[in-house]
Amino acid sequence: GGCAGRGQARLGSSGAAVQRAPRTAGAEEADAEVNIRKKTFAEVQTERLEQAERTILIKCPSKLNEKKLLQYLSSHGNIKSHFLFENRGIHALIEFSEKNSIASLQDAVGIPSAVEHHVVPFKSRLFTFMLKNPVSQAAEETPVHLSPQSHIPVKDLIQKLCHADSISSQMYILLNEYQLTEENIRLRFLACSLVRDFARAYFPDSVVRPFGSSVNTFGKLGCDVDMFLDFHDTQKRATKMKKGPFEMEYQMKRLPSERLANQKILSVIGDCLDNFGPGCVSVQKILNARCPLVKFSHQPTGFQCDLSVSNSIAIKSSELLYIYGCLDSRVRALVFSVRCWARVHGLTNSAPGNWITNFSLTMMVMFFLQKRSPPIIPTLDQLKVLADDKDMHVIGGYDCSFVSDLSKIKPTENTETLDVLLGEFFEYFGNFDFRKNSINLRKGKEVNKPESSPLYIWNPFEQDLNISKNVNQPQLEKFVAMARETAWILQKEDKTQRMINKEPWGLAALMIPFGKSNHNKMKNRVKGIGSETIRSLLDSLKLNSASSLQKAVEK
């Protein structure tokens, strides 16, 4: 549904037809949903969370008769959809039509015998399916389709890219290979829903929602699941009760700060996951961070999860990116290429540090797209003008209002190809005056830096914060140097020659680390110098330089 996850769905429809739009096969997939009304971010979230509540996960024996499994489960209710995947053994995700089918199943299944281990009697929606008579039943094994939950390795991607006929189609191939699939999105929402089962034991109204790249249309297969505990319902009720001559409110524990309350809640939920959660391992409480969180690995779904407490601004950032990602198919294609490029060249890293984050990088792409002429995506101020009453949100004193209905946003008149946009992106940031200017998505303009951080990207909602404060000068310089080198490679690109030579070309050439010698070359490259002559001149100069000699001696 919605925008997120346009991956080819191979969901089996057992019994009732799975409700989904008809799909066209192939690379045009990206545009196949253009004519269907795009759902708002909130609609997608609500639908997916509800679907996850009707879903269970079953670990299956390696020799499986899929049809028999479904038959067995059908005695508890209609199965709306299902799929199988491999994650340290075969697993089946089953979506029932009705939630009460799960209760019926839970009543019927047994509890593991406590011979070797003692079990915590918490009944979840994770099950193990076993064959009573493995030998005879194994004979009934049928071939099953396993839906992939990870993307192909970069070297296989490069191979695929070489067969495309333009950089633009290379970028769509990368998008199709890396983006979250329908099945993977379902698993992500299921992981949140399973955590909610614990939170609900204490806070019956609470919801656990995914945010970040799982839902902002920029998620790549294998990325972490960012989730937060939302007590929104409780806040809503507080305003409702104010009518009439009387007032009633709950007696609640009072604490000196919201932060302390969040720390206490996360600590308890973290302990629950650690002590009672089937397959929740490596639970780590990081309560002293700027944003307190619990990290854990959820083995049944295979996800690394980050759980925090309701952060309305982060969800607004996710919604804003969702809107941008849905507006034009070029947006996601460009972001995936840039992110992949940054990863290959060591500009981003999964460990925290002074590198640019994927989040910052995505914002830089958005800013670049706002700056095109005509612009490909609107500024945040323009989205705010389109907002109606229900879109008005002020969170912690910050105005977070912007339109939620995608159909109100006029499509862009910009027709530039992705071939052009990719090159221009690197050209633009290769020459950006980072010393003087900052990146402001609300205005869609460079503005003077308010302070001296090397890279300053305004938090779109908390206007006094820089989302890339962590980036230091050397990392920024590395980014600029790589961007220049890349722009240069794309300019001199001779596709035909490269194809004849059987060399990776276009996007494929950018996905191979440039190598030490290239890195030295580009350090000296000045804007405007790019001809082969000067390049070789620089190379010969360098051969004579002291550092090269030193290296030659060391070898």
Ligand code: GTP
């Ligand atoms: P990947 O996980 O790298 O695919 O991308 P992500 O967008 O999910 O990033 P990450 O998991 O690091 O963070 C999750 C979300 O937290 C982001 O999407 C943002 O909404 C928010 N976030 C992350 N870093 C920052 C930051 O420095 N400032 C602000 N304001 N929000 C951030």
Ligand code: MG
């Ligand atoms: Mg993330």
